[in-house]
Amino acid sequence: MTSQTELDPAVRAILEAARKRSTDRERVSVDARSLPDALARAEREGRVPVIAEVKPTSPTAEGTRADDPVELAEAMVAGGAAAISVLTEPEHFGGSPEALRRVRKAVDVPVLRKDFLVREAQLDAVAADLLLLIARFVDDLEELVTAARERGFQPLVEVHDRDELETALEAGAEIVGINNRDLARLEVDLGTFESVAPHAPDDVTVIAESGVSSPEDVRRMRRAGADALLVGSAIMDHGGGSDVTENTRRLTEATQ
16 A cells, blocks of 8 residues: 555545545445446447446536436446446545445446445445455455455456556456556546556456546557546536537547
């Protein structure tokens, strides 16, 4: 785990809140929808595999979206999203487990729970198809990956550099997200994915996270080896309803 002195103050505050958050719930058991199958289906249908993200706000966004998360998710699926990501972190992203529960009930694609999870008990807040585990924030990544799988989750392990990629692979990660956003300054550089992705084994599903805002960005990440792209702001920040559908379609159709 990284030293907190190496984190942006906003990220440090999120991590501190995550460490204090308790979950007193029964252990969940999930019959997960397969993300690799969903990505393969998108490819067969000629779509770029996009995981579209429902997030009311974030430390790098202006304002808060008050849209119904179910309506947003349905609009994203209508635009061709292969999967949906839902923020459940409450204090800094305005998310909730209930929002994810409603979204997963409404759509038929895999749903990722995006949160800052640092211990096993926090896995049981809500059933999802995938869980985000950030390698830099977890003390024993292998233990948490195993605990997630025991519940039926597909763990998506997020990394930011080659060292973290090796940590993820040693922990048994089969789905890896490479985040283009630096946690020290919150700056985005698509070159991060381009430098790290070539070192991932061919049998690992590799997802480009953050900074994808245009069809050209999509094509750039795909050329660098992205099996899928996790996109939030480029879809969410430009209107609601039909705009979300069109924003999603604009990226999922960026094949040329």
